[in-house]
Amino acid sequence: MRPEPLLADAEARIDGFTELVATAIVNAENRSQLVASRARIVAAADEARQRIERDLHDGAQQQILSFVLELRAAEAALPLTWGRSRNSYRDWPFASMTS
Numbered sequence: 001m002r003p004e005p006l007l008a009d010a011e012a013r014i015d016g017f018t019e020l021v022a023t024a025i026v027n028a029e030n031r032s033q034l035v036a037s038r039a040r041i042v043a044a045a046d047e048a049r050q051r052i053e054r055d056l057h058d059g060a061q062q063q064i065l066s067f068v069l070e071l072r073a074a075e076a077a078l079p080l081t082w083g084r085s086r087n088s089y090r091d092w093p094f095a096s097m098t099s
Contacts, residue, residue, distance in 0.1 A: 007013075
């Protein structure tokens with residue numbers, strides 16, 4: 001049995017197919033890089049958000065603690081005759097932070 005002769009445009013078709021395969025490979029690699037890049041961006045954004053949340057939380061907590069300490073210093077300076085009003089802030093939810 002003899003092999004069939006190639007069609008006249010077979011070389012052009014093979015070249016076109018080769019280009020399509022090369023383009024598909026490049027597209028797959030680019031897609032992979034894009035997915036990895038997006039993952040890095042999301043991770044960096046999450047880290048930044050967490051850092052901001054932590055800084056805000058720690059800053060607010062520090063301010064409240066500072067306020068409670070100043071309040072206790074002011075309380076110590078009050079005359080004992082002021083009675084119940086000296087202790088009224090102790091019912092506040094954050095007053096136990098420095099105990």
